[in-house]
Amino acid sequence: MRRTTDIEHLLNPLLQTSAVELLAISPPGWGANLLRGLTNSIQIAVGAFGLGLAIGIAGVWGKLYGSPVVRDLMEIYTTFVRAVPELVLILLLYYAGTDLINRALEQFGYATVDISGLAAGIGVLGIVQGAYATEVIRGAILAIPQGQIEAARAYGMPPGKMLRRITLPAMLPFAIPGLANLWLIATKDTALLAVVGFNELTQETRQAGATTKAYFTFFVAAGVLYLLLTLFSNVIIGRIERWARRGMPPIAETGR
Amino acid sequence: MVAVDAAKHPAPTDGLAAEAIHVENLHKKFGQLHVLKGVSLSARDGEVVAIIGGSGSGKSTLLRCINCLENPTSGIIRVNGEEIRLKPNGFGDSIPADRRQIERIRSRLGMVFQSFNLWSHMTLLENVIEVPVHVLGIKRMDAIAEAERLLARVGLAEKRDVYPAYLSGGQQQRAAIARALAVQPRVMLFDEPTSALDPELVGEVLKVIGDLAREGRTMVLVTHEMKFAREVATHVIYLFNGQVEEEGPPEQIFGAPKSERLKQFIRSIG
Ligand SMILES: Nc1ncnc2c1ncn2[C@@H]1O[C@H](COP(=O)(O)OP(=O)(O)OP(=O)(O)O)[C@@H](O)[C@H]1O
Ligand SMILES: [Mg+2]
Numbered sequence: 219m220r221r222t223t224d225i226e227h228l229l230n231p232l233l234q235t236s237a238v239e240l241l242a243i244s245p246p247g248w249g250a251n252l253l254r255g256l257t258n259s260i261q262i263a264v265g266a267f268g269l270g271l272a273i274g275i276a277g278v279w280g281k282l283y284g285s286p287v288v289r290d291l292m293e294i295y296t297t298f299v300r301a302v303p304e305l306v307l308i309l310l311l312y313y314a315g316t317d318l319i320n321r322a323l324e325q326f327g328y329a330t331v332d333i334s335g336l337a338a339g340i341g342v343l344g345i346v347q348g349a350y351a352t353e354v355i356r357g358a359i360l361a362i363p364q365g366q367i368e369a370a371r372a373y374g375m376p377p378g379k380m381l382r383r384i385t386l387p388a389m390l391p392f393a394i395p396g397l398a399n400l401w402l403i404a405t406k407d408t409a410l411l412a413v414v415g416f417n418e419l420t421q422e423t424r425q426a427g428a429t430t431k432a433y434f435t436f437f438v439a440a441g442v443l444y445l446l447l448t449l450f451s452n453v454i455i456g457r458i459e460r461w462a463r464r465g466m467p468p469i470a471e472t473g474r
Numbered sequence: 475m476v477a478v479d480a481a482k483h484p485a486p487t488d489g490l491a492a493e494a495i496h497v498e499n500l501h502k503k504f505g506q507l508h509v510l511k512g513v514s515l516s517a518r519d520g521e522v523v524a525i526i527g528g529s530g531s532g533k534s535t536l537l538r539c540i541n542c543l544e545n546p547t548s549g550i551i552r553v554n555g556e557e558i559r560l561k562p563n564g565f566g567d568s569i570p571a572d573r574r575q576i577e578r579i580r581s582r583l584g585m586v587f588q589s590f591n592l593w594s595h596m597t598l599l600e601n602v603i604e605v606p607v608h609v610l611g612i613k614r615m616d617a618i619a620e621a622e623r624l625l626a627r628v629g630l631a632e633k634r635d636v637y638p639a640y641l642s643g644g645q646q647q648r649a650a651i652a653r654a655l656a657v658q659p660r661v662m663l664f665d666e667p668t669s670a671l672d673p674e675l676v677g678e679v680l681k682v683i684g685d686l687a688r689e690g691r692t693m694v695l696v697t698h699e700m701k702f703a704r705e706v707a708t709h710v711i712y713l714f715n716g717q718v719e720e721e722g723p724p725e726q727i728f729g730a731p732k733s734e735r736l737k738q739f740i741r742s743i744g
Pocket of ligand 1: 504507509527528529530531532533534535536
């Protein structure tokens, strides 16, 4: 029976306080901190993904229909962003980016601003997402049967309307798998913002762990939260995909 | 099955009917390839102009130049008396000089494609009201009422809420014709509307087009269906190698062709 005590001794730091108490929503539990971190992470992910989509659509427009200069610029953007590790980009854009903005503001005689972690996080991850979204959407647009674009042209649809009414909805079924991946990556890339001290889920988890020494409990809890977010996302993505594919031919049954 | 000459509307050969389409000395090059070498064409109101010719003779290119889906290299194009303003694009072709003008002209030319080209994310009804509502600015309720009438006319009233992918080629092409009719086109442009169809579906589409022709619709029709062209056309143009080799009323083109090439073409087609 002595042995049990040894193990208890070994696990002591983990079991000092029960996991339930540690994760309780109200202090001294850390549950509220983790949930706040999750909320921040989701906010950044949503913002970054949205910004990425907007950049992606504009980027594709530039790549497919822009002047040669615009095309080259877009090419440089997507190549550079996709070549450099995200962590490096985050450090670069976060520190250099805010510095640059403030210097520019100073130059023009404005007061410098304290850029919020949220805005900076969305901006930085959004630029990363935008580069990948550009390529996903470009591929999807190239997969649209050309006749559908041609029909829109033949009926005198102006370019902006054609993008909204025909091109984007028609490319969606081809883009959804890639965009869904990008969304899931966005939710997890928020963890990278811990390096710049932003209080997203991973950062909150680290703080909770460091204070209580119950690292195991908190990181498992964080893992579960990320997992739940992904599972929930999958349900929503499934619905969106079914809607986007409404006009696609039924998938042929693979016969036996 | 389709009409005889008596049922055909009178062809305005006296020159009184207005010209709906006027193409003059049209040239088109794809790089080095000189596809159209000075083609002229005229379709007066109520005329059905059929363009025939061998594969690669430039039929589709000619049709697609009329609404500038293909940029002509040089030439004059007038639609409903309005000349399409062109400017050089720097690569040897001419492009529409005024985007608004070409969009306005296109929106009143009902084009029907070989491969239907219905918008796959829209139901048939949505396909038919798309241009009236979003390009021509017609009220949605009115557009829907008209679309239902047109779908019924091509025998697809029941399919209004179905997506194109769930329909046969013949049904899709009939829906595409309804979409073209919805813009109240002064002229309809057909590019081999039955070439992508299984043989048993050709008849239903030709019947719809034939009815429109007999109703006095103005059309320019590229086709390989010689029997059909003979029945509905008021004027036939035989294109060979980018030039008009022979043209005239169908009785002359099919009954008493002058050019050796046309004779051979008609023989080869059967
Ligand atoms: N976008 C293009 N680029 C280069 N060449 C082209 C293009 N479109 C057509 N051509 C060429 O122009 C010629 C005429 O083509 P077009 O499609 O007008 O022929 P067609 O008479 O319609 O033939 P078919 O009966 O096979 O449809 C062909 O030699 C074709 O290869
Ligand atoms: Mg052709």
